[in-house]
Amino acid sequence: MRIKDPQHLxxxxxxxxxxxxxxxxxVIVCCGTGCLANGAAKIVTAFEDVLSKRKVKGFSIEAVTxxxxxxxxxxxxxxxxxxxxxxxxxxKPKDVEAIVEKSLAHDEILExxxxxxxxxxxxxxxxxxxxxxxxxxxxxLRHLGKIAAHSIDEYIADGGYQALAKVLTSMTPDEVIAExxxxxxxxxxxxxxxxxxxxxxCRDVVSDVHYVICNGDEGDPGAFMDRSIMExxxxxxxxxxxxxxxxxxxxxxxxxxxxxxxxxxxxxxxAIDDCEEVGLLGDNILGSDFSFSIRIxxxxxxxxxxxxxxxxxxxxGEVGEPRAKYIRSVVKGLYDKPTVLxxxxxYVNVPLIIDKGAEWYTSIGxxxxxxxxxxxxxxxVRNTGLIEVAMGATMREIIFGIxxxxxxxRPFKAVQTGGPSGxxxxxxxxxxxxxxxxxxxxxxxxGSGGMIVMDDRTCMVDLAKYFLSFLVSESCGKCVPCREGxxxxxxxxxxxxxxxxxxxxxxxxxKLSEMIILGSLCGLGKSGPNPLLSTIRYFRDEYLVHIRxxxxxxxxxxxxxxxxINDKCTxxxxxxxxxxxxxxxxxxxxxxxxxxxxxxxxxxxxxxxKFDAIEIH
Amino acid sequence: MNHxxxxxxxxxxxxxxxxxxxxxILQDIQREYHYLPKxxxxxxxRWLTIPLSKVYSVSTFYNAFSLVPRGKKVIRVCVGTAxxxxxxxxxxxxxxxxxxxxxxxxxxxxxxxxxxxxxxxACAMAPIIIVDEKYHGSFSVSNVRKIxxxx
Numbered sequence: 005m006r007i008k009d010p011q012h013l014x015x016x017x018x019x020x021x022x023x024x025x026x027x028x029x030x031v032i033v034c035c036g037t038g039c040l041a042n043g044a045a046k047i048v049t050a051f052e053d054v055l056s057k058r059k060v061k062g063f064s065i066e067a068v069t070x071x072x073x074x075x076x077x078x079x080x081x082x083x084x085x086x087x088x089x090x091x092x093x094x095x096k097p098k099d100v101e102a103i104v105e106k107s108l109a110h111d112e113i114l115e116x117x118x119x120x121x122x123x124x125x126x127x128x129x130x131x132x133x134x135x136x137x138x139x140x141x142x143x144x145l146r147h148l149g150k151i152a153a154h155s156i157d158e159y160i161a162d163g164g165y166q167a168l169a170k171v172l173t174s175m176t177p178d179e180v181i182a183e184x185x186x187x188x189x190x191x192x193x194x195x196x197x198x199x200x201x202x203x204x205x206c207r208d209v210v211s212d213v214h215y216v217i218c219n220g221d222e223g224d225p226g227a228f229m230d231r232s233i234m235e236x237x238x239x240x241x242x243x244x245x246x247x248x249x250x251x252x253x254x255x256x257x258x259x260x261x262x263x264x265x266x267x268x269x270x271x272x273x274x275a276i277d278d279c280e281e282v283g284l285l286g287d288n289i290l291g292s293d294f295s296f297s298i299r300i301x302x303x304x305x306x307x308x309x310x311x312x313x314x315x316x317x318x319x320x321g322e323v324g325e326p327r328a329k330y331i332r333s334v335v336k337g338l339y340d341k342p343t344v345l346x347x348x349x350x351y352v353n354v355p356l357i358i359d360k361g362a363e364w365y366t367s368i369g370x371x372x373x374x375x376x377x378x379x380x381x382x383x384x385v386r387n388t389g390l391i392e393v394a395m396g397a398t399m400r401e402i403i404f405g406i407x408x409x410x411x412x413x414r415p416f417k418a419v420q421t422g423g424p425s426g427x428x429x430x431x432x433x434x435x436x437x438x439x440x441x442x443x444x445x446x447x448x449x450x451g452s453g454g455m456i457v458m459d460d461r462t463c464m465v466d467l468a469k470y471f472l473s474f475l476v477s478e479s480c481g482k483c484v485p486c487r488e489g490x491x492x493x494x495x496x497x498x499x500x501x502x503x504x505x506x507x508x509x510x511x512x513x514x515k516l517s518e519m520i521i522l523g524s525l526c527g528l529g530k531s532g533p534n535p536l537l538s539t540i541r542y543f544r545d546e547y548l549v550h551i552r553x554x555x556x557x558x559x560x561x562x563x564x565x566x567x568x569i570n571d572k573c574t575x576x577x578x579x580x581x582x583x584x585x586x587x588x589x590x591x592x593x594x595x596x597x598x599x600x601x602x603x604x605x606x607x608x609x610x611x612x613x614k615f616d617a618i619e620i621h
Numbered sequence: 622m623n624h625x626x627x628x629x630x631x632x633x634x635x636x637x638x639x640x641x642x643x644x645x646i647l648q649d650i651q652r653e654y655h656y657l658p659k660x661x662x663x664x665x666x667r668w669l670t671i672p673l674s675k676v677y678s679v680s681t682f683y684n685a686f687s688l689v690p691r692g693k694k695v696i697r698v699c700v701g702t703a704x705x706x707x708x709x710x711x712x713x714x715x716x717x718x719x720x721x722x723x724x725x726x727x728x729x730x731x732x733x734x735x736x737x738x739x740x741x742x743a744c745a746m747a748p749i750i751i752v753d754e755k756y757h758g759s760f761s762v763s764n765v766r767k768i769x770x771x772x
Binding site: 037038040041042077078222223224225226227228231232262263264265301302303304305306307318319320321322323324380382383384388389390420423454456458462467470471474478480578581582584585604606607608611612 | 639641645647648678679685686700701702703704705706708711718719738739740743744745746747749756757758761762766
């Protein structure tokens with residue numbers, strides 16, 4: 005069936021709503037990557053099994069909805085019973101029968117499956133009462149965990165493609181751009197460049213062809229919001245791209261997806277096919293003059309392809325090397341044509357801005373950082389997952405409010421934002437509002453929104469070494485400052501971590517960093533030294549302890565620590581089998597002995613010991 | 622190694638006969654043969670009428686491609702930041718010393734390939750490893766032996 009025009013779309017919306025309203029109750033099974041890895045597919049099968057045998061009045065398997073990521077991956081697989089909003093965590097296939105029998109047939113609550121607040125042990129019944137959800141403001145994640153990820157019907161029923169209809173019938177491209185500019189929407193990929201200004205520039209370039217690209221090459225390790233949005237709300241991304249295409253007069257769009265995200269590709273492909281079938285993509289969309297199609301381009305595992313000019317080369321089937329941007333890619337981008345490139349989270353905000361207006365959007369966040377930002381809150385924090393807050397929330401609110409504090413009540417040490425281009429901020433910065441400008445000022449950056457929390461057992465030297473080693477292997481090698489400079493920085497950090505560095509090395513590192521920042525061709529090199537510089541800036545003492553005392557206070561740097569077995573050892577032999585080099589010997593029920601000569605300090609024994617019998621010195 | 626290259630025309634047929642399709646074609650070849658056989662690269666260059674050197678340069682630039690055959694079981698250890706601070710490097714070392722290979726290599730008997738990946742986007746379940754597309758979240762060093770023994 006083809007949707008002919010906006011009136012027809014509204015009619016289809018009513019029909020879809022009616023079809024969904026058939027069942028008074030709905031079961032939502034989270035099928036984001038996290039929950040799937042925890043066995044969500046088996047939960048769905050279990051519902052199919054149970055419901056094929058047991059009939060529940062007013063309910064059928066059709067009302068079991070597979071949605072995108074709820075964000076609370078750690079507690080998965082998650083099941084929600086609507087409309088009550090009963091929230092079940094860590095559901096196993098064997099629990100499904102009880103859920104059907106008690107919660108669906110009789111409105112009862114299954115207490116053991118409820119979430120229990122780690123601070124006081126209280127069971128929480130409803131989704132919206134969990135601090136993890138109640139403290140959030142979900143706009144970009146509006147459909148995740150709410151509608152079936154792969155269903156165009158559910159998207160349309162929820163008002164989907166109405167924003168597209170609105171721009172096609174009642175707004176000129178210039179008005180669309182003006183609205184986006186007025187909303188203050190800034191690119192969510194990292195730099196925070198105003199999206200409206202980018203669109204304006206692109207439209208103003210006279211050319212027979214304009215392109216629109218969605219950057220789904222979420223390369224920052226520790227960030228997975230774009231993945232979840234592409235998987236859980238593919239139509240939201242497509243609609244945002246369509247509106248952008250209308251605004252800049254593009255007929256062809258591309259979505260560049262990381263190769264590590266196969267489920268995102270599947271869902272986007274399905275969404276594109278469905279749109280083509282009903283005429284929301286293709287020629288004369290909704291009976292207008294606007295024609296647009298979208299292709300998926302799969303990345304092949306190169307971090308540098310998140311950079312605009314490298315990404316565009318990769319879309320064209322070439323090696324993803326960046327070019328010097330004397331002329332920006334918005335003017336001369338893909339195949340040398342003017343190209344708008346925004347990331348997934350940016351596009352998914354667009355339909356809502358058009359729908360509710362720029363004024364509504366600017367009422368959220370702060371004046372120069374409007375709207376919300378999605379973060380992946382991970383690391384040594386209690387509640388890990390995907391969260392969305394209004395811009396300007398403090399890191400303390402995020403980490404200790406939504407995140408519930410640090411695992412095992414250990415002391416907070418630092419939070420890393422911005423991935424390999426960002427930095428580490430110490431406890432004294434926890435009350436800073438999170439927005440593009442404040443984080444940059446503090447020596448870190450927003451990046452795509454990874455927020456990695458660290459406790460006292462994370463070594464800052466090791467972390468800097470980690471990021472540098474990542475960047476050394478991901479540097480494309482085209483320009484010398486990045487290729488050779490980062491290599492040398494990494495070598496010097498290794499020296500510090502092995503206790504071979506002097507204080508003069510520290511100064512050398514800072515000087516070399518400055519040079520790399522000045523001389524590199526693209527953002528990868530220009531921001532590459534940030535993790536190192538920010539850790540030297542805020543944790544200089546820790547570097548000095550490594551240099552002067554040849555000690556790693558966090559007990560991480562291998563050359564500076566030894567493992568020892570104390571008398572808490574019960575002789576369980578777990579460490580003996582974990583040791584790959586046979587450095588531990590001993591009999592059952594007798595204290596084991598560790599041979600320092602053989603020990604490679606891999607830490608395997610420490611990780612498996614349940615009795616705190618392995619000590620790090 | 623001898624391969625049946627009869628699949629190649631079908632793979633080529635999925636995309637436009639244009640240099641822009643190069644990466645997509647190589648991805649499909651990699652999926653089919655689990656690496657990029659030399660002969661397949663030659664055929665690709667011929668099909669797209671581009672120099673073999675260009676095909677080679679793209680194949681060696683991107684991490685997803687391998688020019689050597691891989692093992693029956695592919696173990697990928699995520700070493701993203703969230704996994705790193707929850708001990709991913711210990712897991713990597715444990716696999717390396719138990720298999721006696723480095724990350725990126727395959728055991729001489731072609732049973733196991735060990736790879737590291739920068740981030741698989743499942744950070745809430747760190748540390749994580751992926752064995753033949755199956756995710757193992759909250760992975761512990763003590764489970765390494767079990768993974769290697771499993772058929």
